[in-house]
Amino acid sequence: MATLTKPKVNIKNHANTEQKSITETAATTKQNMNKKIVYDTKDLNLWYGETHALKDINLSIYEKEVTAIIGPSGCGKSTYLKTLNRMVELVPSVKTSGVITYKDKSILDKSFKVEDLRTRVGMVFQKPNPFPKSIYDNIAYGPKIHGIRNKKILDEIVEKSLRGASIWDEVKDRLKENAYGLSGGQQQRICIARCLAIEPDVILMDEPTSALDPKSTLRVEELIQELKKDYSIVIVTHNMQQAARISDRTAFFLNGEVVEYDETDTIFTNPADSRTEDYISGRFG
């Protein structure tokens, strides 16, 4: 963790803010002491064939926090997120080096079972992607594939998950209807509920509101605030206001590298790197 915060001081180039930043870093480090790390990424590199998509990523993700990943499109945000549950391996040309530990287990080892990982780490995608099944079957899908057959238990999981995603009241009378009949915002909350049904520890979200209207976006953001109490959340967003509103910690990615990673307040009010400042003030991306 110490190695995590140090380079930030080194790369900073705002002489006038240096003093302040160092003290802040010290404060941050102290605060982090009593936060548990769920994911620890060390020197992660990833290639799609010849494309070097992630370069020397070092990042720690903390328990029961919302960690936002921001950066211009094509900078590797989705790739990093998909590495955390190894979905990135669905692309055959992918090669990685480095280590990611999830609760002290090294997940990039070929011997580590991805199915196991993905039961503890749920994912919500950019475009709402419910299955062409009933609302009930969408939510029950995860528990079923993990062997739960008991109808009563499934009923309970479905209700609990839908409540957890604060969509129970809207759909409780139409559980047997196809999920495609719902609005985009509702579909996305169904997808979040579906993800809660496997009772994960971590939820990865890849621009979960980019296909939604402002009102649905707000509901999902409120939901994320709720979920934070029980889950660790990593969210990719291209919406900086969103990152500022909902996240505790923000990582700024650029061209496959982590330029800066710090508490969200610091990133948005007092970034250490001029590129971060340029980005959040809308000068590029």
Added chain:
Amino acid sequence: MKYVDTNQVQKNMNSRLLKNNVLKSVFFLATIFGLIVLAVLIIRVIMQGASWINMDFLTNKLSTSPDRAGIMGAILGTFWLMVVVIPVTLILGVGTAIYLELYARKGRFQSFVQTNIANLAGVPSIVYGILGMTIFVRALDFGNVVLAGGLTMSLLVLPIIIVAAQESIRAVPQHLSEASYGMGATKWQTVKNIILPAALPGILTGSILSLSRAIGETAPLVVIGIPALLIPFPGGIMDRFTVLPMQIYYWTIDSSLVEEYANLAAATIIVLLVLLFLLNATAIVIRNKFQKRY
């Protein structure tokens, strides 16, 4: 000065419009030509055969006497042939498609197999007949029974079913399987619960269309050897058999001997066409009913 000279444009206008109309007529006639030929064929067949279709014709055994001859044997033969072809092609065809689309690494082997499947789809049907003759009738010594004919027909339609199933599988949006994998499902769970149900309408449509090809095909069966006058009904897949198009073929070539055989052939064509029409209609219904809902 303007580049587009209005006078010049006016002068050319008529010939341009003329050319346009002439070509429009040419294309229209090309379309009509096909329709007319089809209509003539159908009208001729109906005039020749419709009056010969009755319950007796549909349920009687074959006979040399046109008045007593019926096509029940051929109908049953076609039925038993399907009993062999449907499971064999579905299992092998869909299995191959699943493997190629979802399991095989994209590489030399995969593209080699893919190319050959495409080539096989273009092999003339008589070649399949020779293959079936060599393998099923002689080497495996089944004789010219339903099983041999059915397996031969299966080879013939297999490439078509594989390609159709592959296309349907490929059409299942990736975000659905990603959602499933994302929840810790194994490949097989994802295939069984998500990909196959979504691909099923397409697979069924493709299968039905290729089955209608198998029902109408004669060349491979000619090679295998189908008796011209088979009286007993086939009762299972190890019996000798004939099928509707074979019966049409034999009656047509014998119509120089007995004139009424031409009418029997026409009547059988009507039955076969109705059967194929029903199959294709089913395929269309399935396709429309399950049209992309994602």
